[in-house]
Structure formats: structure tokens, C-alpha cells
Amino acid sequence: MHDVRTPDPASSAGQAPAMPEVHYLNATHGPMSWFFTKDHKRIALLYLYSVSAFFLVGGIFAMLIRLELATPRGDLLTAETYNKVFTAHGVVMVFFFLIPSIPAILGNFLVPIMIGAKDLAFPRINLASWYLYMIGGLFGIAALVSGGVDTGWTFYTPYSTQASNTHVVITGLGAFIAGFSSIFTGLNFIVTIHTMRAPGMTWDRLPLFIWSHYAASLIMILGTPVIAVTLLMVVLERTLGLGFFNPNLGGDPVLYQHLFWFYSHPAVYIMVLPGMGVISEIIAAFSRKPVFGYKMVAIASLGIALVGFLVWGHHMFTTSQSVLAAMVFSILSFLVAIPSAIKVFNWTATLYRGSVELASPMLYALGFIGLFTIGGLTGLFLAAIGLDIHVHDTYFVVAHFHYVMVGGSVTAYLGGLHYWWPKITGRMYSEGWAKVAAVLAFVGFNLTFFPQFVLGYLGMPRRYHAYPTEELSWQVLNILSSAGASILAMGFLLPAFYLTYSAIKGKQAGPNPWGAYGLEWETTSPPPTANFEVTPIVTKPAYYYAPEEH
């Protein structure tokens, strides 16, 4: 493939693994070499630690919610505390876990390596993005420990600006600051992909991971500023008494919802597009085949980013939005299904007659395809105006977006983490434990969230700490969900142990443990600080797994 060496995946996998003497992890020492690093790989690890911490915090809040709902009465949390708990869960998971997870960790680590660059275009801005993320996170934590916030992660006005006497301003500022960290990451990716590709790495040879990160970055830089200014307006309204959404003055709270969802719907694609990129890589690697319809999958990423910007009104079918607008938003929302379905069909076609190997990353990838399909199709239920009126603000919605966000994004994140872990650390984890964790997460996830579809359809509203005791089926379904959540939690906690253990004690992985194709597998594991000893020259298309078919 390159002038450096021409690896045969099969033979390099069998070679005695060799970890280089000097690599990015041990090139320099001491805390300062980490806190002031400009190496994208080290910054990716800084993100890994901090994002994992927030994932744990958000998960604890999720468990509190499921514990409370195991019984119909509000016996664990008061209604007020429950409001704060689900708000904290939403704010932490959306702004501090899902948005940065794949881009800031895996994308940060892999985007330069996959295109043969030495680093991202702006290493200092990359480091600044992590500091902004941490400062935003500290604001979020400060709001939590000083009493929390109860508006829901959506900060809807006029409740957030006038009625709520919780810490809206600190939380809003936290999300505002974290938003700029996301903008910096997206900006860095776009410029890097445009200007830093290695010789021969043409646009039609880019791995689909890069295409999906490019599409997600477009949303980050076009959408995030809008939520930033919207939160700024809420903060100004609360602190200085300016009236942007104040109904007492004739201000329009629906304007807030438009501005909020203009970002927050596309933000869903910030969370899932990078995951789709991960899945493309894993499916190709463990089917030993090029991704079916490479060009269409790449275009589909851009299509999702484009159409995704035009559908935000489907969150507002029950507001004063006009029927015409609702119909247009409904039709546009249906259109998003097309590029999404192209991806699902093309992954499936990639599996067809491939040499499928059910390694742990592949288990996550296959889980993703199924769960994302359910999440996507139930999204169509919600995009249908009439049905949406029935299930609006019920557990049906909660189940739908968790199938996309957890079944989709988190599954892809864990799959990607397992797939590239040997590259990041240079060592292999226990494949047996990894398979156990993947299966636990899949089973636990479905047990947690499938009953919520039924609950929502039966009419159980979201965001309540109690539900009627007379409805026996509601309690049965809620108990199933809470039981599933504890299994899911085990599935998410296990990797923290065996991955950490493997980073210290795991056996050396060698440059290409999966026999996969791609620039990241051409360099050592862990890579040197400059990523490659010699700048690679690319001469072949992506996923060159079955050369005789080209």
C-alpha cells in the first residue's frame, strides 16, 4: 500500500508483536507533559479520562431514575429532586458525554493518523478545547453540588427564565463553554481533513470514519454557535432582566424552542454520525471486504448532516407552530431516513459473503445495526404528526432516542474503543471478557428500553417521579426496565476494569492485531509522537481487503 512497507494483513497478524521503545505515551514524562501536551493522541487520552468520568456521573443519575421508577410511589426521591436528577442525567450525558465521546476521543486520536498527518492543524486549539470542556464541566459540577437545576436539559423558557429558582445560569454557562470546545474540535477536523492529507490520500480514498467526522464537524460549527447564543440569551434574561422570550412583554417562548432545536436536533447527528463512521470501519475489518457502496455511504453522511438541519420543527408539533410548517417538518424528517437506511443496507451488504469474524468490536457493530434500525424506525413514528400527538412527551420518545443515543452512539463508541484500544495502548484486552461485556450491554439495553416503548404507547408520560398504582402493567414494565438498567450498567462498567488492566498487563498487540486495512494499522502500536516514521504515500483506495475484486 505504501512506500514504507507493504503489509499482508494475514502475515502481520501472525508476526511476533513488537512494541516500539519510544512512542507517544513515553516520549516525555511528568504531569506537565500531559497538561500542556499538543499531541492529539495525548489530548485524546485526556478526553478519554474526563469523558469517562462524566459518563459515570450521568450513569449514576440514570440509576437513581430507574431506582425511583421501580415502584409506582415516589418513595426514593421527592418530585423536586427527581426533576433535578433527570435534568442532571440529560445535561451530563448530552453535553459532557455524547457530544465529545467519539469525536474528541477516537476522532482526536485517529483523524490525523488515518489521513497520514502528523497532528491536527491547530494543536493548541485542540488542547484549548479540552480545557474549555473541563471548565464547562466544572460549571456543571458546581451547579450540581450547589443544589442542581430542574429545567430538564432543554432549558425551556419561560420556566427556565422566570419560574425555576435553581442553578440555571451556572448550568447554562457550563453548556455554553462546553459548546465552544465542540466548535474547536469540529473546526480543527474540517481544516485538517482539507489541508493535511498525505500524498495520494484523495477525497475518494478517505476512510468513511473521516467522512462521517467531516459531516459531524460541519454540524458542530454550524449548529453549536446557535445553542451558544440561545443559552446566552437565557442567561442575560435571568441575570440582567433583558426580555428575549418573556411572555409578559409579548416575547415568544416558541422562538426559544426554535433556536434550541435548530442546534439540538442536528446535535443528535453530531452524536450518531461519528458512530456510523466507527461502524463502517469495524464492519469492513471483520468482514474482510470493502464497504459496499463506499461513495453512497460517504454521501449519505453529508446528506444526513444537510437534511438533519431542516427537521428541527418535529420537536414542536404540539406548539403553536402552524400546521403547514408541521407538515413540511414531518416530510423532511421522513427524508432523513433515506441516507440512514442507505448506511444500514450497505453495512448489511458488506457482511454478505464476507469472512465475518465475531470479534468483540464486531459484536458491538452488529448490535449497533440492529438497535440503530429500531431507533431510526421509531423516529419515523414520531415524525408522523398524528401519531406524535399521541406519544408526545411519553416514554415512547424516551425509548426512541435512547435506542439512537445509547443503542447507537454508545454502542459504537464502545465498539470503536475496543477496535482501536490495541492501537491506543499497544496492548490487547481479554477477548472473553470483552464479549461478555458486549452481550451484557446488548441484553441489558433492550431490557431497559424496549418496555419503555410499550409504556409510552400506553400513555406513561416522561419526567414524572411517580405513576398510578392501579396500572399493574406499568409497574411490571418499569421493573423490567429497572432490572435491565442494572445489567446494562454492568455491561458498561466491565470494560473500565479489563481495559484498564490490559493497558498495564495486556499482551503486546503489534501494529495490526486485527489484520485490518488503513493507515492507522501501518504505524506502530502505540504510534510514535509524529504518528509515522516517514510520511506515508497512499496509492490504493480505502478498505483494500479483497484486491482481486478491484
Next chain:
Amino acid sequence: MSHSSAHAAHHPALQHHFDTLEQQQNASTLGMWMFLVTEVLFFGGFFMAYILYRWMYNASFHEASHELNVWLGLFNTAVLIGSSLTMALAVRASKTGEKSALVFFLIATLVLGSIFLGVKVVEYSEKFTHHLVPGKHFAFHDANLKNGAEIYFSLYFGMTGLHATHMILGGFVLVPLIFMAMKGKFSPAWYTPIELFGLYWHFVDIVWIFLFPLLYLM
């Protein structure tokens, strides 16, 4: 772009992860344009709110805009366009390597920007004395139009405040650039920071070009 040419160039400003100075400049320029795109959308939220409320409360907005001092606004518009001119001349001076002209035009830009902010302070304090700041003490001569006028002044302070914040941040960047220019850090071979700051400064100017007619004249 081959590896060996990276060592041949070796300009002190060339960062390790770029192969050539040209590649580095392309990346920086694209990055700045991307940043300005985010800025357009950042201000866009306020403009969206303005469009909606202008349409809903046309009479209030019309009446409230008369409370602004058009002449001060016009003066400030001229000052800001002047600062864009001096900034453009600064970029030109850095391109041709005229160090003293570069320093002069950068300082002129800073001075004009400060004059703009000074006038803004005068305008803001007038609003305070005339009870035109939204909140408990807001008062408006026409009771029927008072609520819409309060939204108008919320937008006025929000939009011009955000604009002024961008001017102040620009000033904080401009000062070190002036010192760097004095030390002769820029040359026709490398003046990227001056060029990029010029882009930013012109953008902030353009925002005002929209704000002035929307808030003062309509």
C-alpha cells in the same frame, strides 16, 4: 509535500506538523474562515429574534428606534469603517514589508476601535438616564408600545453588547500583534496573524454595518 522538503523550508514560524509554510498558511486561513462562519451563526440567533419581533411589534420597534442617537451611530459607523481601512492598509504594509507603516496602521486601528467603544459608553449611559434599560425601571412614553419597546431595547443591548464584546476581544489580540510588529516578527514571507486578524476585524465591522440600519434607521 515530501518529507525532505519540510526541512528545506525551515522558516522559524513553521510548526513541526506542517510540511511547508504554504500548507500552514492555507490551514490557518481556512480555519479563520470557518471560525467566521460560526460567528455568523452566533450572531444569527439574535438576528432571528430581531426579525421575529420586528414583524410582531413593528410600531414599537419603529417608535423605540427614535430613542437612539442617529448622529452618534453614524459617527461610529464612520469610525469603524475607517478602522477597517487602516486594518486593510496594515495587511498591505505587512505584505510589502513596511514595518513602520504596519505598526502605525495597527495602532490607528486600535485607536479607532477605542473611539468606537468610547462613544458606545456614552450611548449606553444615556439609555440608563432615560430609563431605557430593560427591567424594573424601564419607562416608555407610549404605554401601548412599552412592552414591544422593552423587547427592542433588550435586543439593542444584547446585539450591540455582543458586538462590543467582539471589539474588546479584538483589542486584546491587537495589542500583542502591535508588539510583534514592532519587534519585526512579520515579513512578506510570513504575516499570517496580521492577515487573519484583518479578516476578524472586517467581520466585526460588517456586523455593525447590519446593526446600524436595523437598530438606528428603521
